[in-house]
Amino acid sequence: MNSSQQSLLRKLPGVDHVLELWKKSQIAEDIPRVVLVRSIQSALEQLRKRILAEDKALDEAMFSEGQLLHLTQLAVDKAMSYNLKRVVNATGVVIHTNLGRSLLPESVARHVAEITNRYSNLEFDLEKGQRGSRYSCIEGILCEISGAEAAIVVNNNAGAVFLSLETLANGKEVIVSRGELVEIGGSFRIPDVMARSSAKLVEVGTTNRTHLPDYERAIGAETGLLLKAHTSNYKIIGFTAEVSLRELVELAARYRLPVMEDLGSGNFIDLSKYGLMKEPTVQETVSAGVDVVTFSGDKMLGGPQAGIILGKKDIIERIKKNPINRALRIDKMTLSALEATLHLYRDESLAISTIPTLRMLTMPVKEILSKARRLRNRLRKMGNNRMEVVLTKSSSRVGGGALPLQELSTRCVGIRIKGMSANGIEAIMRKTTPPIIGRIENDLFVMDMRTVQDEEIDIISSIFKKILAEE
């Protein structure tokens, strides 16, 4: 350490000194003392590190009252803001697991707020005046929409699959096609879940082709269940064959075995009417005679995180009584959000227009283009000659491990700023308030307008205005 470093370190004020400055300035009134002290410590620690690193830009002026208050204020702002915050999803991935999957419809968010800051009849039967079932509020509507006999909801679909396997196949063999041994993100793999639920996996067929006799040959005294898993995030194409759910149900009936399907995403509306690829709906799966079907609440359904289990009455009863069910149980936030979301499904056009996930998935290119033009015009009006704003054509993705081959034609607003790389712009946008998460395409920072909400056009423009002003 040289002498100027030593002298700077000696002059670095102590925590108490800065605390006094804050008290005098009277801006600290509503900041909790622990936060203030920690922020001051962190500001002083930054200065200390810069001295030790021989930061040439650092001199005694940095210890001025104004600078010390400024540095502390930055640390206070950081400490006082929530870590979980809203972001603008300009990635074009509609069901973006990293960005919170589905947005709740307005009416749903209102209902959640109404239920969660008040008491409710969560487990109270208002008719009888006694303890009621937590699931009674959604079982009826789930059965109404899907045609299933009974329903239960748990924390997420991974939990739903686990609980169903643990109940139905505990210790017994479960037959699955080799083409369906799916791994979805976050270490959820069918074979591993199976092992943990103490079911014994029996693989049949090959990766690309599995036939009905493959299943039949594998059935024996130890068989407990036939399982079909939706290959959500991959497709086997070319020379392929799979056994339909209906055929599997017929086979299982002959041997008095149950059939379960993990639908993964699961939707109540056939979106092929709106130009998307055909996927089996929950209603079709139920009417094929499946004993149990599981799917997520926050993928194509567009509701809260949840794992929905539908099926035959006796089987759902057994699942409800499984003690593990208690460990996977959902709270009133999920229940209120799910019930309100399901209500929207009683009217298909209402569902498509009010559930953000469905609205974004079925949004006509014309509408996306008009949003893109509005943002482009706003940004061009700023008249910054270092910034170039263009419209580009691209593809959005469904996300959530659903419809991996689906191309969704879209329009983006691309940004180029002189003297800055696309990666540089991307990094800056990630740190604004709120952060704007875009993507990089052909060396251009692009914002896919399919997933940018109408009111976010204003937010994005004012953020660019601020950034360009600071430059």
Ligand SMILES: *Cc1c(COP(=O)(O)O)cnc(C)c1O
């Ligand atoms: C997404 C998915 C799951 C897990 O669902 P979560 O709700 O994320 O727990 C399980 N199986 C399949 C086939 C999936 O696509």
